[in-house]
Amino acid sequence: MTIYDEFAFIDKIKPNKIHNQQLIAGIGDDAALVGLPQDRDQIICLDTMVEDVHFTTKTMSPNQIGHKALAVNISDIAAMGGIPAYYLVSIAIPKTWSQVDVEAIYEGMHKLSEAYQVDLIGGDTVFSPGPLMVSVTLIGYIEKGKKLLRSNARPGDVVFITGTVGDSAAGLDLLLKHGSNYSYNNSETYLTERHQLPSPRVEIGCHLAILDRVSLNDISDGVASEANEIAKASNVDIHLDEQKLPLSNQLLHYSQERAMEYALFGGEDFELIGTTSATDWEVFQQQMVEQNILVTKVGSVVEGKGEVYLSTKGTLTLLEKRGYNHFK
Numbered sequence: 001m002t003i004y005d006e007f008a009f010i011d012k013i014k015p016n017k018i019h020n021q022q023l024i025a026g027i028g029d030d031a032a033l034v035g036l037p038q039d040r041d042q043i044i045c046l047d048t049m050v051e052d053v054h055f056t057t058k059t060m061s062p063n064q065i066g067h068k069a070l071a072v073n074i075s076d077i078a079a080m081g082g083i084p085a086y087y088l089v090s091i092a093i094p095k096t097w098s099q100v101d102v103e104a105i106y107e108g109m110h111k112l113s114e115a116y117q118v119d120l121i122g123g124d125t126v127f128s129p130g131p132l133m134v135s136v137t138l139i140g141y142i143e144k145g146k147k148l149l150r151s152n153a154r155p156g157d158v159v160f161i162t163g164t165v166g167d168s169a170a171g172l173d174l175l176l177k178h179g180s181n182y183s184y185n186n187s188e189t190y191l192t193e194r195h196q197l198p199s200p201r202v203e204i205g206c207h208l209a210i211l212d213r214v215s216l217n218d219i220s221d222g223v224a225s226e227a228n229e230i231a232k233a234s235n236v237d238i239h240l241d242e243q244k245l246p247l248s249n250q251l252l253h254y255s256q257e258r259a260m261e262y263a264l265f266g267g268e269d270f271e272l273i274g275t276t277s278a279t280d281w282e283v284f285q286q287q288m289v290e291q292n293i294l295v296t297k298v299g300s301v302v303e304g305k306g307e308v309y310l311s312t313k314g315t316l317t318l319l320e321k322r323g324y325n326h327f328k
């Protein structure tokens with residue numbers, strides 16, 4: 001179905017209320033105009049989702065594609081300890097996609113934008129002769145001077161992971177096998193939804209931003225890949241204790257044998273992995289316990305030259321930067 005009147009489409013997706021009062025002009029001019037608060041630094045990121053790379057019509061509904069395209073960006077802001085505020089969407093639409101389905105992508109984004117109080121302030125709409133592509137640029141902020149960088153890890157730090165890891169990759173496995181319309185049992189549905197509807201950890205990021213020094217990454221490419229990024233950026237070694245990696249019962253039930261592979265190399269959990277001093281870890285852990293949020297100590301930082309080791313029953317083996325890599 002070829003349909004789009006580009007301009008009628010833009011009118012249709014334009015939000016009718018705003019969450020951030022510093023927005024001066026959103027959709028409807030040549031660019032968005034936003035006021036800048038003096039006491040904050042800006043955080044800006046962009047992630048793209050492409051049909052047959054990040055999703056297929058079999059693995060994700062249009063609504064879920066929209067949710068996830070925004071969620072993965074919110075997750076990058078969470079990994080900087082910040083609060084998301086404004087987003088722009090670039091969408092390239094092939095003729096095989098119906099207007100109803102494209103609007104459902106926006107509904108998915110809109111629903112999540114309400115939950116996280118972010119405003120759609122612009123974007124671009126173009127035709128694609130190939131797959132559907134949706135790219136989101138997200139702007140957020142953090143108190144001036146706060147930096148939760150990958151390069152902040154120091155020897156003696158505790159390494160932690162939020163939530164559980166590996167669920168999304170197992171969910172993807174199920175979806176590639178049976179599709180999204182299959183009647184999954186409760187435990188399988190938990191896994192497929194972890195893949196389709198990730199929950200970015202903004203609240204936890206904000207708690208971490210209060211601590212003195214934190215290194216942080218969100219888990220898009222797998223624990224092994226993200227831990228390696230922190231180790232390399234900080235020029236330290238990271239030791240991960242295999243037995244401490246937080247795995248859900250649903251994942252273990254799905255495949256005890258492959259659970260560790262999913263956790264280390266699967267990706268798209270959009271949980272956070274990071275490090276902080278042992279003293280700040282105690283403070284943070286206590287806060288998380290009080291709020292009933294799962295955060296697990298999974299290892300430690302030692303002096304080194306940027307490598308990650310996995311400790312399995314006392315034996316250390318090099319954990320290479322294997323995981324999702326677009327061109328491998």
Ligand SMILES: Nc1ncnc2c1ncn2[C@@H]1O[C@H](COP(=O)(O)OP(=O)(O)O)[C@@H](O)[C@H]1O
Nearest residue numbers: 044045046047072075076079217218219220221
């Ligand atoms: N094509 C590109 N042009 C410019 N910068 C890029 C490009 N691709 C990635 N980057 C930058 O490289 C860094 C790492 O990107 P990426 O691995 O995608 O991070 P993440 O996994 O957090 O999304 C980020 O600072 C990102 O902005």
Ligand SMILES: Cc1ncc(C[n+]2csc(CCOP(=O)(O)OP(=O)(O)O)c2C)c(N)n1
Nearest residue numbers: 047052053054055056220221266267268324
């Ligand atoms: C159909 C399908 N095949 C494979 C995957 C797995 N996959 C695609 S991209 C990706 C990694 C995350 O995406 P990326 O573009 O690397 O995000 P970033 O690291 O930039 O946040 C994974 C695990 C998927 N989600 N869907």
Ligand SMILES: [Mg+2]
Nearest residue numbers: 046047048220
């Ligand atoms: Mg990226």
Ligand SMILES: [Mg+2]
Nearest residue numbers: 076079218220
């Ligand atoms: Mg990231």
Ligand SMILES: [Mg+2]
Nearest residue numbers: 220221324325
């Ligand atoms: Mg990646």
